[in-house]
Amino acid sequence: MCDDDIHPGLVHDPRLSRRAFGLLTVAATGVASVARADDTVEEKDVEVKTADGVADAALFYPKAKGKYPAVLLWPDVMSLRPVFRDMGRRLASAGYVVLVPNLYYRVKKAPVIEGTFNFANPDDRAKLTPMRASVTPAGTFKDAEAYVAFLDAQPQTDKGKKIGVQGYCMGGPLSFRTAAAAPGRIGAVATFHGGGLVTADADSPHLLIPKTHASYLIEVADNDDQKEPDVKDKLKAAFAEAKRPAQVEVFAGAAHGWTVKGSQVYNEAAAETAWANLLALYKKALG
Numbered sequence: 001m002c003d004d005d006i007h008p009g010l011v012h013d014p015r016l017s018r019r020a021f022g023l024l025t026v027a028a029t030g031v032a033s034v035a036r037a038d039d040t041v042e043e044k045d046v047e048v049k050t051a052d053g054v055a056d057a058a059l060f061y062p063k064a065k066g067k068y069p070a071v072l073l074w075p076d077v078m079s080l081r082p083v084f085r086d087m088g089r090r091l092a093s094a095g096y097v098v099l100v101p102n103l104y105y106r107v108k109k110a111p112v113i114e115g116t117f118n119f120a121n122p123d124d125r126a127k128l129t130p131m132r133a134s135v136t137p138a139g140t141f142k143d144a145e146a147y148v149a150f151l152d153a154q155p156q157t158d159k160g161k162k163i164g165v166q167g168y169c170m171g172g173p174l175s176f177r178t179a180a181a182a183p184g185r186i187g188a189v190a191t192f193h194g195g196g197l198v199t200a201d202a203d204s205p206h207l208l209i210p211k212t213h214a215s216y217l218i219e220v221a222d223n224d225d226q227k228e229p230d231v232k233d234k235l236k237a238a239f240a241e242a243k244r245p246a247q248v249e250v251f252a253g254a255a256h257g258w259t260v261k262g263s264q265v266y267n268e269a270a271a272e273t274a275w276a277n278l279l280a281l282y283k284k285a286l287g
Contacts, residue, residue, distance in 0.1 A: 039063070041092045043085070048101065050146040052139060055105040057147075058085055059154070060092035067158035069286040070097040070151035072144070072178060074171030076260060077128060079103045080110035083261050084168075094279060096164070097157045099147055103170075104131040106139075135170070137177060137203050144178035148185050162187025162214075162286050166278065168260060172197050176205035179212040188285035189214045190278050192259045193221040198231045206235055209242045215285040216246035219274045221256040247277070 042063050048055045058080060062068060071091060075084040080102040088098040102110040112131055118124050144165075152159050163185045167175035172194020179186040189212070191197065197218070198206045209216075216239060220232055232248050239246035251258065251274070255265035259274050 041089050043089060043092075046099075046150075048099075048146055048150045050105075051142040052106060055101050055143065055146070056080070056109050057099055057101040058088055059097075059099055060085075060088040061097040061154070061156040062092055062095060066156075068095050068097050068156055069161040069164065069282065070099070070154070070157045071164040071166065071282070072147050072151065072175075073098055073100045074165070074167035074174040074178075075100060075103065076169035076171055076257070077103075077132065079112050079131075081113070086261070090275075096282070097151060097154055099151055101143070101147060103135055103174075106134040107131050132170070135174070140174050140177045141181045144174075144181040148178070148182045152185070164188040164190070164282050164286050165214075166190040166192070167194060168192045169195055169257065173205040176208050176212075179214045180208035183211060183213050186212065186214050188217070188281050190217040190219070190281055192219045192274055193224060193256045194218070195224070195256075198228075198234045206238045209238045209244055212242075212244065214244065215281060216244060216248075217277055217281045218246065218248040219259075219277065220248070220250045221254055221258060222250060222252055223255045225250045247281075 040063055042061055044059045046057050046059045048057055073084065073088055073091070075081070080100055084100050088100045091098045102112070104110075104112050107130060113127065148163060151157055151163060163182070165175045165178045165186055165188070167173070167190075169192075172191035173196050175189050175191055175194075176197065179189045196205065198204055218232070218235055225232060232250060236246070236248050239248070251267075251270050254267045254270040257263040257265050258267040259271040260266060261271075
């Protein structure tokens, strides 16, 4: 999970309210269309059946006829919200079928936090505690299998191409677990200021690398690296031992959360570099 001590202090998205989020009555098909200004991307609120229930999520794909590689996008600790819908829409416009799930569907539908959230405030952090407890390694494996199957079932998905998975903050470990849950389908893994990729536990995400068949992009925040400077080296060693292609880099001057708009530490220049690296990975590994 993400370490609250290094998480950006203030996260604010003025669109983040249940009214603005546009809660929809989902039809019997489990899919509800959402009107957007972007006329090149289709966006839908969807429900995905998992082993533990029904997950609410957002699905994006190009409107142009054709089939495209699929991507599972794990959001950060505050889960599915407008900024991650923006990311899903942007990625779809680049030619991908993208699913962004609500991490905490077992507890609450998205958005799980409304308005401004301050990680320096114990009361705010306490709101996340029961939700974070609902995300477990075992549950993630089951969810990953369900999400990959859902993506493969979409008529827009090119099942002849590998699937990508990317994660932010606590979504980093979830991405590693996804690659291990569906090694035959996941061809690329990208993490951005991922927290807990290397731990001392027997179920540490980095220990799953040998079970995967993906290429990796690990983008590390400067302050994360300063706090745990050995993590990048352990990751590089694990990738080398497993003979998995990997790019592991620290973004000097970029703090934990730098890729997410609305964060107090959002760094546009560094975020755009990370995004370009992501697209380069997918172009090479999912083709």
